[in-house]
Amino acid sequence: MMLDDFMTRAVLAGIGTGLAAAPAGCFVVWRRMAYFGDATAHAAILGVALSLALSLPVFAGALGVALAMAVTVTLLTGRGQAGDTLLGVMAHSALAFGLVGVSFLTDVRIDVMAYLFGDILAVSRGDLAVIWGGAALVLGLVGWRWSALLTATLSPDLARAAGIDPRQEQMILTLVLAVVVAVAIKVVGALLITALLIVPAAAARPFARTPEAMAGLAAVLAMGSAWAGLRASYALDTPAGPTIVCVLALCFAVASAVSGASRRA
Amino acid sequence: MTAPLVETRGLGVRMGGVQVLRDVDFAIAPGEIVTIVGPNGSGKSTLLRAILGSIRPSAGRIVRSAGLRLGHVPQRLVLDPTLPLTVTRFLGLPRRVSVARAREALDRAGLADLGGRQMADLSGGQFQRVLLARALLDAPNLLILDEATAGLDQPGAAAFYRRIEEVRARTGCAVLMVSHDLHVVMSASNRVVCLNGHICCEGAPEAVAGAPVYRALFGEGTQGALALYRHRHDHHHDHAVEAAE
Ligand SMILES: Nc1ncnc2c1ncn2[C@@H]1O[C@H](COP(=O)(O)OP(=O)(O)O)[C@@H](O)[C@H]1O
Ligand SMILES: [Mg+2]
Numbered sequence: 001m002m003l004d005d006f007m008t009r010a011v012l013a014g015i016g017t018g019l020a021a022a023p024a025g026c027f028v029v030w031r032r033m034a035y036f037g038d039a040t041a042h043a044a045i046l047g048v049a050l051s052l053a054l055s056l057p058v059f060a061g062a063l064g065v066a067l068a069m070a071v072t073v074t075l076l077t078g079r080g081q082a083g084d085t086l087l088g089v090m091a092h093s094a095l096a097f098g099l100v101g102v103s104f105l106t107d108v109r110i111d112v113m114a115y116l117f118g119d120i121l122a123v124s125r126g127d128l129a130v131i132w133g134g135a136a137l138v139l140g141l142v143g144w145r146w147s148a149l150l151t152a153t154l155s156p157d158l159a160r161a162a163g164i165d166p167r168q169e170q171m172i173l174t175l176v177l178a179v180v181v182a183v184a185i186k187v188v189g190a191l192l193i194t195a196l197l198i199v200p201a202a203a204a205r206p207f208a209r210t211p212e213a214m215a216g217l218a219a220v221l222a223m224g225s226a227w228a229g230l231r232a233s234y235a236l237d238t239p240a241g242p243t244i245v246c247v248l249a250l251c252f253a254v255a256s257a258v259s260g261a262s263r264r265a
Numbered sequence: 266m267t268a269p270l271v272e273t274r275g276l277g278v279r280m281g282g283v284q285v286l287r288d289v290d291f292a293i294a295p296g297e298i299v300t301i302v303g304p305n306g307s308g309k310s311t312l313l314r315a316i317l318g319s320i321r322p323s324a325g326r327i328v329r330s331a332g333l334r335l336g337h338v339p340q341r342l343v344l345d346p347t348l349p350l351t352v353t354r355f356l357g358l359p360r361r362v363s364v365a366r367a368r369e370a371l372d373r374a375g376l377a378d379l380g381g382r383q384m385a386d387l388s389g390g391q392f393q394r395v396l397l398a399r400a401l402l403d404a405p406n407l408l409i410l411d412e413a414t415a416g417l418d419q420p421g422a423a424a425f426y427r428r429i430e431e432v433r434a435r436t437g438c439a440v441l442m443v444s445h446d447l448h449v450v451m452s453a454s455n456r457v458v459c460l461n462g463h464i465c466c467e468g469a470p471e472a473v474a475g476a477p478v479y480r481a482l483f484g485e486g487t488q489g490a491l492a493l494y495r496h497r498h499d500h501h502h503d504h505a506v507e508a509a510e
Binding site for chain 1: 314317318319335336337342345347348350351354358359360381383400403409
């Protein structure tokens with residue numbers, strides 16, 4: 001069967017992750033939550049360490065701790081954008097505590113490296129099921145709440161006037177981002193999850209006239225880059241997660257150059 | 266008398282440890298035009314946001330009538346440059362509107378051909394008119410405007426308020442606004458509320474303008490502005506600037 005091929009599984013994992021991360025990432029960009037993404041992703045390392053120590057499923061541990069961090073940060077900062085310093089402190093402390101925690105578990109240290117930088121070539125069928133299940137959940141939530149999320153992003157007061165509770169939408173986005181982190185950690189690793197969230201959105205921005213177009217284009221770029229990055233990493237024998245992010249960064253550079261040139265023309 | 270659309274009873278609001286509003290008893294009836302005046306930081310926006318439901322009161326309560334439909338034109342709306350948004354798409358937030366309805370709303374606002382324009386590319390006056398057009402899409406019975414003309418020049422502001430009068434005449438909705446523009450306050454309002462953390466005085470525009478507390482807050486200078494206003498009551502400005510925008 002085709003899923004027996006590790007490369008096929010890796011490509012499917014990359015595409016599923018890109019599909020989930022890109023629309024959620026648009027909200028991260030619009031709401032200026034990049035540090036929020038870092039804090040949540042780094043906290044997931046702590047979750048991975050705990051899971052390995054307690055022999056729990058890694059996805060569950062990563063999701064649980066990422067969610068706890070995301071909710072804490074949301075409650076502390078209101079809209080999830082204020083308090084740059086506080087978010088920076090939490091993002092990096094979570095990472096440091098995770099790594100120190102891991103050092104107590106000498107026999108799993110190697111495994112944790114895989115979650116820092118991603119280990120997409122080791123994705124199992126079970127991982128694939130979790131990744132695509134998570135992606136479906138993310139797309140479902142974002143699609144269901146799309147208009148309300150967008151209105152709340154534009155202005156909490158406008159949302160209120162339209163009968164939308166901006167705090168509820170904020171919490172839904174928080175949940176979505178925690179799921180994206182859990183899905184993406186095996187693919188690109190905790191250190192680069194924020195890149196997977198914001199780079200496709202940033203690259204799509206100059207070509208989009210509506211939020212929907214931006215999210216759609218970002219998803220296409222993220223999926224394409226996952227595929228191209230995996231091919232390149234195989235050919236060049238480079239680490240897969242960072243290679244995918246390099247391809248995304250090139251997309252962003254080209255997009256910026258093209259849009260800059262067309263504006264000057 | 267008909268039941269009020271919104272009523273606050275003993276409303277108090279604390280923000281960041283500061284008592285911004287206290288003991289505010291306020292009500293607005295269907296079809297009424299009420300203007301809130303007060304110095305900067307006197308809690309005008311806070312009162313509007315409490316009525317919208319954006320702020321939780323620390324004391325008292327807010328009673329909203331069952332059929333209340335709010336339209337809101339905020340004091341300012343800052344669009345993040347990373348968010349692409351056409352005028353038509355903005356009108357359809359949060360509820361999608363048909364192309365025909367969006368076009369009709371823009372025609373009414375005098376913005377017929379701007380549907381495909383990016384919100385970020387609009388002039389100040391166009392932006393405010395789009396905000397108003399969006400607020401009117403749901404046929405509100407209470408329109409709330411917070412210094413909606415703050416960024417506009419005099420003719421622009423006058424044209425904007427004429428639009429609101431038109432809307433009021435056509436739909437009969439109540440209007441609750443914050444304004445620094447005394448001309449507007451005096452000509453358009455049924456009632457003026459003078460706010461400074463609490464309601465200092467309220468009543469018909471002429472009565473409030475003569476009240477000692479009002480004059481203590483705004484100075485005698487406003488009398489001059491009022492006299493000027495009365496003097497030029499039937500004078501019509503030339504609004505070519507706004508039309509040519
Ligand atoms: N989010 C907030 N946090 C703390 N204080 C606030 C907040 N919003 C407003 N305030 C304070 O409440 C007071 C009233 O503000 P506001 O209602 O905006 O005044 P106005 O609209 O009359 O100029 C001001 O002193 C302001 O500093
Ligand atoms: Mg204000």
